[in-house]
Amino acid sequence: LGIDKDNVAYTVYDLLIGEATMDQVLCKEAIENLDVIPANIDLSGAEIELLDTENKEYILRDEVLKIRSNYDYVIIDCPPSLSMLTINSMTTADTVLVPIQCEYYALEGLSQLIKTIELEMEGVVFTMYDARTNLSLQVVENVKDNLDQTIYKTIIPRNIRLAEAPSHGLPINLYDPRSTGAESYMLLADEVIHKGEE
Secondary structure, three states, X not given: OOOOOOOOOOOHHHHHOXXXXXXXXXXXXXXXXXXXXXXXXXXXXXXXXXXXXXXXXHHHHHHHHOOHHHOOOOOOOOOOOOOHHHHHHHXXXXXXXXXXXXXXXXXXXXXXXXXXXXXXXXXXEXXXXXXXXXXXXXXXXXXXXXXXXOEOOOOOEOOHHHHHHHHHOOOHHHHOOOOHHHHHHXXXXXXXXXXXXX
């Protein structure tokens, strides 16, 4: 998103440990209509620093509540692990959208996640789909057969332009808006926004 995460004054780490306010960490209009709270390697230390903090599972929720009404959507991007940071995200979120890479152990990881979280599942989106391989198709079919969850129609393909965009500090819709990756994400966004409408 074009933010130099190592040269910002404050990150979500400072917010979580109480060293900065929400106003201080927000990067306003990083891209038109998009504010961002950046993170960098410091965040990995938050887990240890929060060990003895009371109500540590709710720090992010309490901070986001202060600004929630300013936004149509608040999107929290989490690592694929159930750490204290992910738990903070889960207590903040209303729903969870789970990306599944079209790889062999995808369903196993997803089944574990569903057992662990008690949040509404927004849905599942398949990513890194490679139409040339049987494996991608098998993963999609396997998940559809074994999962009682909303599965988005849009499938995100493996796409070289998607892989390149982060190194240029741009989202795919600005880096190469005509790529199949950009088109897929626009379709997904449309599907998420209009979910539940007839």
